[in-house]
Amino acid sequence: DVKVTQSSRYLVKRTGEKVFLECVQDMDHENMFWYRQDPGLGLRLIYFSYDVKMKEKGDIPEGYSVSREKKERFSLILESASTNQTSMYLCASRSGGRRELFFGEGSRLTVL
Amino acid sequence: GESVGLHLPTLSVQEGDNSIINCAYSNSASDYFIWYKQESGKGPQFIIDIRSNMDKRQGQRVTVLLNKTVKHLSLQIAATQPGDSAVYFCAAGGFTGGGNKLTFGTGTQLKVEL
DSSP, X not given: OOOEEESOSEEEEOTTOOEEEEEEESSOOXXXXXXXXXXXXXXXXXXXXXXXXXXXXXXXXXXXXXXXXXXXXXXXXXXSOOGGGXXXXXXXXXXXXXOOOEXXXXXXXXEO | OXXXXXXXXXXXXXXXXXXXXXXXXXXXXXXEEEEEEEOTTSOOXXXXXXXXXXXXXXXXXXEEEEETTTTEEEEEESSOOGGGOEEEEEEEEEEETTEEEEEEOOOEEEEEEO
């Protein structure tokens, strides 16, 4: 089975702190994605990556950056966390050319 | 831009009944559609997908129907069980200039009453 692992299930940070969310997949997938999930808004794409060292902006990239130094790992970075970034963050991966996304369990971030 | 919406935020059904969850999309150029199930505290899980050149696809206890004329799709769950309680999302996908992207709906909470 494909496994997408997000390092932290719950985080509490203060406004202005730098936050790292880590995601690792074990199926050699080329594509990786970061979404945030908020009530009434569905899943919104923040950033995605088609290959190592590659990144593309999604629909809501402001306030975020990403890093993909290795194929299996895709990190989401909040340079200076703000309260409006309190959310559930979901990482996903997909084999190139396939339709199905495999999701991690999510990281619930609270910014105080 | 693309939008995907579900018709009801909450659906309650009796155990053993059939459930129908509806979804509408805006982009007629969408190539495929996927239904996901998300249980409390977990990430979304793939249920079934359908390509735009099909109008029906069946899986184990689930059927997806696609009506491209009115840009509507539905997920039917036969003999609903307590384990089916979850939030269900539809997503529309396609190969655009920005690559192969999925747009998600907001989700319908399915509650199974015993």
